[in-house]
Amino acid sequence: MLIIGMSALRLRTVKRHTGHDAYSFGRHAEIQGVAERIWRITVISALVLATIAWQVPHWEDVLGRADWASSAPVRWLSAVLFAVAVAIVAIAQTQMGTSWRVGVPEEGLGKLVTHGLFSWSRNPVFVGLLLALIALLLWSPTVMSAAVLAAGWTLTMMQVRIEEEALTAAHGDAYERYVAKVGRWFGRRHGGRIDEA
Structure with missing residues (x-):
């Protein structure tokens, strides 16, 4: 609920500052409609499982x-991992500022963000969301929570590829240089400095 609430607040803030709806699933390509349905199922399932657990x-x-699974160290690990996930999502959304979107909007993408967490991961929001699902699996290791994680991973892979194509089209060489310097999930390549686009 915390991540959803933060994201809803961020959607409203971006719309207020840009005039554009930052929720853009299904508007760029039909595959985003599929991604949106998987996202909704995943979020609802995760919320139901977390509430029941x-x-x-x-x-x-x-x-x-x-x-x-019910040992204190595993519970603590799960709780700490979830707290880290929430922090990563919150920081990354804030660092994106008005460039933050859910999906790829028809009106185009905002500025290429390469600072902060984005200098270490091209997809820190997705990293945080996946960490939250891993925390849920640790807290409640069942077939159901594993299925939620699998659905989240599937959605993430679909959406990352859609966004990478859109970012390449929108930012060209600047994005290609960024890709050459920063890993999809984490890690700098070649130890180089990121040029702001």
Whole structure:
């Protein structure tokens, strides 16, 4: 809920500052419509699973949850991982400023963001979202939470490829230089400095 709330607030802020709707799933290409449906199913499923796991701690026993999953170290690891995920998403959304979008808008992309977390990952928002789903899987390791993680990974891979094509078309050589310097998920390549586009 926290990540969804932060994202909704960010959508409203971007619209207020740019006049453009930052929620752009399904508008750029038909495949984004598929991605949007997977995203909705994933988010709703994650919320339902997280709520059940939080409110009814032993429900996973019916599904064969391993004993190690309810140990204090695993619970702490899951909680810390989720907190890190929320921080990554919040910081990355803030650093994108008015360039932040959900999907690829018809009116085009904003400025290419290469500073802050984006100097270490081309997709820090997605990294944070995937970490949150991994935290859910650790907290409640069931077939259902594994399916939610798999759906989230599928969506992420689809959307990243769509966005990479759009960024290449919009920013050309500047984006190609960025790709050469920063990994899709994390890590700088060649230790070089990122040129702001």
